[in-house]
Amino acid sequence: MTEPSLTGVLAPVITPFTAALAPDQDRFNRHCAWLLASGCAGLAVFGTNSEANSLGLDERKALLEGLVASGVDPARLIPGTGCCALPETVALSAHATALGCAGVLMLPPFYYKGVPDEGLFRSYSEVIQRVGDARLRIYIYHIPPVSGVPVPVPVVERLLKAYPGTIAGVKDSSGDWANTEALLALAPQGLSVFAGSEVFLLRNMRGGGAGCITAGANVNPAAIDQVFRRWRDPEAPALQAGIDRIRAILQAHGSMIPALKAVTAHFGQDPAWKTVRPPLVELDEGDEQALLEDLREAGFAMPGLSMP
Amino acid sequence: MTEPSLTGVLAPVITPFTAALAPDQDRFNRHCAWLLASGCAGLAVFGTNSEANSLGLDERKALLEGLVASGVDPARLIPGTGCCALPETVALSAHATALGCAGVLMLPPFYYKGVPDEGLFRSYSEVIQRVGDARLRIYIYHIPPVSGVPVPVPVVERLLKAYPGTIAGVKDSSGDWANTEALLALAPQGLSVFAGSEVFLLRNMRGGGAGCITAGANVNPAAIDQVFRRWRDPEAPALQAGIDRIRAILQAHGSMIPALKAVTAHFGQDPAWKTVRPPLVELDEGDEQALLEDLREAGFAMPGLSMP
Numbered sequence: 001m002t003e004p005s006l007t008g009v010l011a012p013v014i015t016p017f018t019a020a021l022a023p024d025q026d027r028f029n030r031h032c033a034w035l036l037a038s039g040c041a042g043l044a045v046f047g048t049n050s051e052a053n054s055l056g057l058d059e060r061k062a063l064l065e066g067l068v069a070s071g072v073d074p075a076r077l078i079p080g081t082g083c084c085a086l087p088e089t090v091a092l093s094a095h096a097t098a099l100g101c102a103g104v105l106m107l108p109p110f111y112y113k114g115v116p117d118e119g120l121f122r123s124y125s126e127v128i129q130r131v132g133d134a135r136l137r138i139y140i141y142h143i144p145p146v147s148g149v150p151v152p153v154p155v156v157e158r159l160l161k162a163y164p165g166t167i168a169g170v171k172d173s174s175g176d177w178a179n180t181e182a183l184l185a186l187a188p189q190g191l192s193v194f195a196g197s198e199v200f201l202l203r204n205m206r207g208g209g210a211g212c213i214t215a216g217a218n219v220n221p222a223a224i225d226q227v228f229r230r231w232r233d234p235e236a237p238a239l240q241a242g243i244d245r246i247r248a249i250l251q252a253h254g255s256m257i258p259a260l261k262a263v264t265a266h267f268g269q270d271p272a273w274k275t276v277r278p279p280l281v282e283l284d285e286g287d288e289q290a291l292l293e294d295l296r297e298a299g300f301a302m303p304g305l306s307m308p
Numbered sequence: 309m310t311e312p313s314l315t316g317v318l319a320p321v322i323t324p325f326t327a328a329l330a331p332d333q334d335r336f337n338r339h340c341a342w343l344l345a346s347g348c349a350g351l352a353v354f355g356t357n358s359e360a361n362s363l364g365l366d367e368r369k370a371l372l373e374g375l376v377a378s379g380v381d382p383a384r385l386i387p388g389t390g391c392c393a394l395p396e397t398v399a400l401s402a403h404a405t406a407l408g409c410a411g412v413l414m415l416p417p418f419y420y421k422g423v424p425d426e427g428l429f430r431s432y433s434e435v436i437q438r439v440g441d442a443r444l445r446i447y448i449y450h451i452p453p454v455s456g457v458p459v460p461v462p463v464v465e466r467l468l469k470a471y472p473g474t475i476a477g478v479k480d481s482s483g484d485w486a487n488t489e490a491l492l493a494l495a496p497q498g499l500s501v502f503a504g505s506e507v508f509l510l511r512n513m514r515g516g517g518a519g520c521i522t523a524g525a526n527v528n529p530a531a532i533d534q535v536f537r538r539w540r541d542p543e544a545p546a547l548q549a550g551i552d553r554i555r556a557i558l559q560a561h562g563s564m565i566p567a568l569k570a571v572t573a574h575f576g577q578d579p580a581w582k583t584v585r586p587p588l589v590e591l592d593e594g595d596e597q598a599l600l601e602d603l604r605e606a607g608f609a610m611p612g613l614s615m616p
Contacts (some may be wrong), residue, residue: 021394021434053419056395057365084392086329086585087364111418112363113454119587126329126586146421148456149587189310255422260580277394278434279417279457281429 002027005137005168005192006102007210009201009225010078011035011217012047014057015063017275018219023059027272030306031264036076038304040223043072046080048146048173049215051240054277057088061095061098074100078139078213080271083109085192086123086141090130093138103137105170106212120155121162128163136166143173143196150174153182160191166207171197171213177203184208198224199247204241205231215256216247219263249294253282254287258268263295267302313445313476313500314410315518317509317533318386319343319525320355322362322568323371325583331367334579336475337378338614339526339572344384346524347533351380352413352447354388356454356481357523358564362585365396382408386447386521394431400436401446411445411476413521417418418455428463429470436471444474451481451504458482476514479521480504483558485511492516506532507555510548513539523564524555527571527610551586557602562595563588570596571603575610 012033018026020161032043043068046052046060055063057302068074073108080102081092106127108120128136135143140159144150147202151170159295160167173196183193184207192210195201201212201224212216220243227239262283265273274282283291321343324335339402340351351529353375354360355367363371368387389400389412402413417423417431436444448467452458459478468475480488481504488508491501492515500518501508509520509532525532536549558567566584570591573581582590591599 048419053392053396054417056393056399059393059395084361085367086362087367091364109362111454112359112587113358113456116586116589118588122586122589146419156361210366226612278430279420279423281424281427301459 005210006042006076006078008041008228009039009217010042010044010194010213011040011104011221012044012049012080012213012215012216014257014264015050016273017277019272019275021120021275021277023055023063024272025063025066028063028272029067030067032072033070033219034306035217036072036303039221041211042076042078042102044080044157044213046260047105048143049218049235049260050080051257051277051280052080057091059070060092060141064096064099068099068134068216075102077101078103078105078175080105080107080141082141084109084111086126089127093127093136094131094133096213097131103139103143104268105139105171107141107143107147108149108151110272111150113148114138115149117152120151121158125162137168138166139192139194140167141173141181143171145173145175153179156183156191157186160186160189164190168192169194169210173305180209185209192253197247198227198243201227201243201286202231202236215260216243216250218260219250219267220246220300245293245298246300249291249298252294253291254283258283259291264290264292264305268305310600313518314350314384314386315521316349316352316536317347317525317529317566318502318521319348319529320352320357320388320521322335322506322524322526322559322565323358323360324571324581325458326402327580328583329583331363332372332512332580332597333371334369334376336567336580337375340375340380342612342614344380345438347529349519349552350384350386351470352388352521354381355413355521356451357526357568358388359588360388362588365399368400372404372407373599383410385409386411386413386470388449390417392417392419392447394434398433402436402439402548405439405441405444406567411447413447413449413479415449415451415455415460416457421456423457425460425463428459429466430458432467433470435518436474439478447477447500447502448475448482449479450487451479453481461487463592464491464499465494468494468497472498476500476503477518487514488512488517494570501601505555509535509551510539510544523568524558526568527558527575528554528608536595542567553604553606554608557599559601561599562591566591567599570599572613574600576613
């Protein structure tokens, strides 16, 4: 494979909804444009923090088409396409590939738990064969705390050997650094390893990783990008400590997705951003105020964030 | 609500696949007909044991339409319709209701874990409002070991109060009898409580439950139906012990879905039944032989099972 792979900081872009809970294409496009102008190398739209699993297939396809139509280069996009059902993962992956996306971020089928490694291998393998497009690039998405279905390193390795070039990378959101280290051992074989949180970014770069795909990049992309760009510099640990501090605040009050939306609503002066789809619930007033107060104290800002 | 509700033994019907992994309408219809002729009061098609979460929306709709077209009375059907994404749960529930199904078996959105009770309530509430059909009957599906998202009893109770008549029942596959007991306390308010395994059937009937929706009914419907019909009789505990014994064998060798398919393949002399969709994997030869041997020793049979 000769095309340059995507490296750096990618945001699993939060998805705005209208009051009627429909995806809001306009706000989505504007947030994506801001992220790309603010330090994100690419966008992992339809990740966990995008509430992607609360979106229907048609909604995902329409949002992606609308985003590309807005002028975003699909070569900077790695949309999430992993569903429970094989034909749906195939449909979304084929759609994203045909649009020219850099790759797809693929959860394993996540309803049935405790499935054998052979079943996980077959799942990815069937998708690759059914999409049948040499342009397909898969980033395997390992996030057992949410999906309940880990993709063990030996499965990643087997897939990488069976489909070199097509298996392009992995996002490790296990929170388990030992697992990321085991994946980094596969980097020389062509696996781009993305940390699933910015708190592992410096360690991941030192270990030969490709960057991070992280919730925090939705609101703090420039500072995270600085760690990526300057990881070899003496000030890197201090920069890492700075993004760790913001990450800790984002995690301290209620749950992450409503927190990211509350922060975006506040700094963008656009309360519509607070809307989440069930089963999520927006932050309560107390959590929201505490979150914003902690961020103000930390000197946090989102410069240039577009207002409605 | 004046229509009689469904009671008795329901099977979460296993879904046959062709060698190309497409749903096999013909075998599906024949297995459904056999189940209804063999003791099942109804069919919870597209349950967990149906590999429903490995089926696409279009596949589920087509299979259901094909089943009704084959002559099965939709008043005996409670298809599973709960997806991760609100619009998809709405689409499947509206489709099943329009077809005249007795109700729908509805998982909560199951990707995001640890969601608040309020978010679960809103999820079901939004579906009810969006389907907007007075004929809708929801059976809430509580299966935390697989879904990872419990529906706590207070959420069931709140929904029952908010939507009496529409919230028709619950399937409790927690394996936690104390939870079933708490649900049975709501039976007088109009909640049909189905045990999620036949091992709880006698206890559930004694507690005022409506029956069971159980994997085991795919292969052992007549014996399970006997416990349902004769639960007040002195021989009920012995009948219960008999179905417990078969259930234990079904669970003892590999995992349940491939085991049910292997048993159906064997007794129907139809090896095509063994096919599962990834991420599941068929039983290995050793497990299959041990399973069949144990069943033969137990005198198990599937009388009248149609052959291809």
